[in-house]
Amino acid sequence: MEVLKSKKDAIEQSKFIQDHQQQIDTAKEVWGIVDENFRITQTLENAIQSKAQMFDELLLKKVPGLTQEELDYLRQTIAGEVNKGKEALKDDKVKQLQDQVVSQNQQIQELQSTNFSLTKKLNDIQSAVQTAAQ
Template sequence: MLNQIIPIISAAGVSIAIVMIKGVGDASINKEIESKIGAYNYDFIKTVGLDVWNIVEEKFRLKEAVGKFTDEKIAEFNKLIKERISSISDEDIEKVRQAIVGEANKGKKELSEDITALHANVTKLTNDDASLVAENTSLKQTIYNIQNSVQTVSTTTQSTPGV
């Protein structure tokens, strides 16, 4: 009798284990699929966001004044991305815009530092140039004064008889 019960119990145990493993496996697969879909959606939204960003940048490029159009640019970005991805939430738009702004601005700090250094060099060269021009003018005046003195001495010695 025990020989008849053991195969039934082991078959039931194996069936339960299979159901449990399948449930855990299905949950893992579903999470992986959701993760991949989420990554795909993020990549898609980011790509669309970059396209929209470039459109907005081009639209405001010629009007650019420091900080003047920031609110208009944000509103334009939000409007255009909503037109292209109607299901996107305002929160997701904000996240995508901030990610794109971060990428777009990552080289601006170095560029700003380079411009500041270049400006300092131009200022120094301008000051050096002004100093050299003043020195040149002073030297020309000194040469002129020496030439006049030599000419006066020469004229005086020529007009003095017996010298």
């Protein structure tokens, strides 16, 4: 009897895991649809609200009966998974842009210094020419 009960428990747990994985896979599919739909947006706040709402609606069509808590959990799970590599890329890009700005500022300072020096030499030459012409 205990063997049957443990097998039943194992089957139920396996079914729960399969159902959960199927929900995650469906949520990923829905995320892709929503993400594609919102690539160009008018305002960020409206986009976030609309995107979450659209995700919930589409996921409920594919997996009826989910509670709002389950929808929120799945959305956050997928968002975390999709966005986990984006922060590192964003940080690298920001660092790269900062380095470019520093380099360009140095070049600007060098050009300004050269410009000042050349302007001074030009003024000196013009003064010398005017003095010689008099």
